[in-house]
Amino acid sequence: MSALRRHLPAVLVLGIPLAWIVLFMLLPYGILATYSFWLKKYPTFVPAFQFGNYLTLFTDPQYVLVLLRTIKISLLVCLASLLLAYPFAWFLVYRCRSAQIRTWLYMAVIAPLWISYLLRAYIWKTILGTEGVLNSFLIWAGIIETPSSIFLYNQFSMVVTLTYIFIPFMVMPIYTALEKIPANLNEASADLGLGPWRSFWRVTVPLSMPGVAAGFTLTFCLSFGDFVAPFLVGGPDGNLIANVITTQFGSALNWPLGSALSVVMLVVVLGVVSLGDRVERRSAAGGF
Amino acid sequence: MTIARTAGISTAILATLLSSVAHAEGTLNLLTWEGYADPSYVTQFEQETGCKVNATYVGSNDDFAPKLMAGGGVFDLITPSLDTTKLMIDLDLVEPVDTAKITAWGDLYPTLTSLDAIQKDGQIYGVPYTWGGIVLMYRTDAFTTPPESIADLWNPDLKGKVSIWDDKSSIYLAARKNGDMNIYSLSDEQIAAAQQALVEQKPLVRKYWATAGELVDLYKSGEIVISNTWAGNQASILKRAGIDMTEFVPKEGAEGWVDIWMVVKDTPNLDCAYKYLNMQLSPLGQCAIANINTASVANPVAAKSCMSPEQFVELHQDDPGYLERLMVWQSLGDRYEAYANAWNAVKAQ
Numbered sequence: 234m235s236a237l238r239r240h241l242p243a244v245l246v247l248g249i250p251l252a253w254i255v256l257f258m259l260l261p262y263g264i265l266a267t268y269s270f271w272l273k274k275y276p277t278f279v280p281a282f283q284f285g286n287y288l289t290l291f292t293d294p295q296y297v298l299v300l301l302r303t304i305k306i307s308l309l310v311c312l313a314s315l316l317l318a319y320p321f322a323w324f325l326v327y328r329c330r331s332a333q334i335r336t337w338l339y340m341a342v343i344a345p346l347w348i349s350y351l352l353r354a355y356i357w358k359t360i361l362g363t364e365g366v367l368n369s370f371l372i373w374a375g376i377i378e379t380p381s382s383i384f385l386y387n388q389f390s391m392v393v394t395l396t397y398i399f400i401p402f403m404v405m406p407i408y409t410a411l412e413k414i415p416a417n418l419n420e421a422s423a424d425l426g427l428g429p430w431r432s433f434w435r436v437t438v439p440l441s442m443p444g445v446a447a448g449f450t451l452t453f454c455l456s457f458g459d460f461v462a463p464f465l466v467g468g469p470d471g472n473l474i475a476n477v478i479t480t481q482f483g484s485a486l487n488w489p490l491g492s493a494l495s496v497v498m499l500v501v502v503l504g505v506v507s508l509g510d511r512v513e514r515r516s517a518a519g520g521f
Numbered sequence: 522m523t524i525a526r527t528a529g530i531s532t533a534i535l536a537t538l539l540s541s542v543a544h545a546e547g548t549l550n551l552l553t554w555e556g557y558a559d560p561s562y563v564t565q566f567e568q569e570t571g572c573k574v575n576a577t578y579v580g581s582n583d584d585f586a587p588k589l590m591a592g593g594g595v596f597d598l599i600t601p602s603l604d605t606t607k608l609m610i611d612l613d614l615v616e617p618v619d620t621a622k623i624t625a626w627g628d629l630y631p632t633l634t635s636l637d638a639i640q641k642d643g644q645i646y647g648v649p650y651t652w653g654g655i656v657l658m659y660r661t662d663a664f665t666t667p668p669e670s671i672a673d674l675w676n677p678d679l680k681g682k683v684s685i686w687d688d689k690s691s692i693y694l695a696a697r698k699n700g701d702m703n704i705y706s707l708s709d710e711q712i713a714a715a716q717q718a719l720v721e722q723k724p725l726v727r728k729y730w731a732t733a734g735e736l737v738d739l740y741k742s743g744e745i746v747i748s749n750t751w752a753g754n755q756a757s758i759l760k761r762a763g764i765d766m767t768e769f770v771p772k773e774g775a776e777g778w779v780d781i782w783m784v785v786k787d788t789p790n791l792d793c794a795y796k797y798l799n800m801q802l803s804p805l806g807q808c809a810i811a812n813i814n815t816a817s818v819a820n821p822v823a824a825k826s827c828m829s830p831e832q833f834v835e836l837h838q839d840d841p842g843y844l845e846r847l848m849v850w851q852s853l854g855d856r857y858e859a860y861a862n863a864w865n866a867v868k869a870q
Contacts, residue, residue, distance in 0.1 A: 275854065275855035275858070276608055276612045277612065293866075294869075295865060295866040295869035296869070298869050358742075362742050362744065363743050363744050364742050364743045365742070380743075382681050382727070386728045468727065469726040469727075469728065469729060470723070470870070472868045472869055476868075480861075480865060483581070483584070484581070484583040484689070485858065485861045485865070486583075486586055486587075486608075487858070
């Protein structure tokens, strides 16, 4: 009893995270991996050990097609987020003189995270729709004569919506990385004769790479697993990998195939995470 | 000691929590569609019978199996549609219904009580409740010559103005367009042809609709002019919103859906469950649901007694031939996967 009491802090400190990892990570992933070898058999599925589900994923073109499309959309979202987030974060850190305005602008990016994801996606429907805000504006401005249907229910609207939803995850790490760069490094670079443009490319950008890598990883992984945007603003060509998984666990009642897809997805995400991690560490070590 | 006691207490709390969500005597837990446990009749039912009613709502027929398979034994009654009933029986999730205890059983449409998908080994497993056609509809102001065929959903002039239901039933639709009328027993070649037709249709499709509300929104926001629909349901909502819609049964025929009450296996609330089923088939339940969901009902005798003559005709309750002409959903059994897979392949393109 007293031994237990003596070791209690250690047991708790180690035990809680360990139990957490086992219960909420290893166990679910283990179950998922196990299911992925099972066999679909009407009405449900039966235990087995076979690679048929994985084989289906790589031989039936529909799965490769959706996987590639999902990667494409996620990369486009990352790119759009980066192009918008970097200048914004840079402006906040280097050009925004008033600390108060900086806080407000930073909060403006973070605040949408407090609003329901669904609501934010819905808003884009009303903006991009045929009779939506954007079309009304373009007609009012005389740019187009009849409402255009090219803004909604396609991959473009999915990229716009996902970029809007996930951009805080790009801004935050880049802002943090830029803020950590000592001001005297840019001054030193200027003293050594580099213009502001070259200083930016040779000092600021390399030193902010850890932030970019972190932002890229977060944004990619979040978009990669999204299934609401295709449902709300995606068109007939908008099915993403997470939608296919939902179908396999739902209407198709093919949990083995759904699990195999999830495992493949997990591998892609882990690949991206470790790549991001490597870039982060290498650039942090100054070897970029 | 303290740890042991805390653990004991937590277990006790956990057990209490779990038991409160599990079966409770006298409390019916329904897993059903919105409207199927509407306060307009549930309150009266609770007062008259002393049975309490809790409802959990599903968004699609796909929700029944996963929710029941996850275990827990929480639910007493479920209402899958006819394409899912056979699966429930084959999964051994539901128990046979004693039709002698259903007062109105003899009044129901024979077409519905004799459905294959609610039977197994000579026993009845489901009580038909509501039904309707899956027909086509269009914005009346968008057409000068009224469409009359499924082929109109493939009309290139309507590019970007078409929507169809995001469901395996689109295979039924495309098969009939191809002239394959045996929609519930299609061969692999016929399914492949239907898949091909749907892929060709994709450039015309604005969006595949997933929920009734979504279809209504697509019309309201001017995105589409023609689609398939659950007869009566979305068109009546749109008419109330001031959009003039025309529904029609295409010349290739229409499918029919039926929602079925089923009793979850080993429910301890059989008594309350049968009381609920009987109430649902009475004029109180039948007319309430006809008004709430604009659906036709399974008991024409009750419908006659509580509907206005206009509504009776509007919901096709006056004409048993209408129901018989519908190609009412059938169980696809182990062919289900081939259909679902073809539809997924269309969406993947």
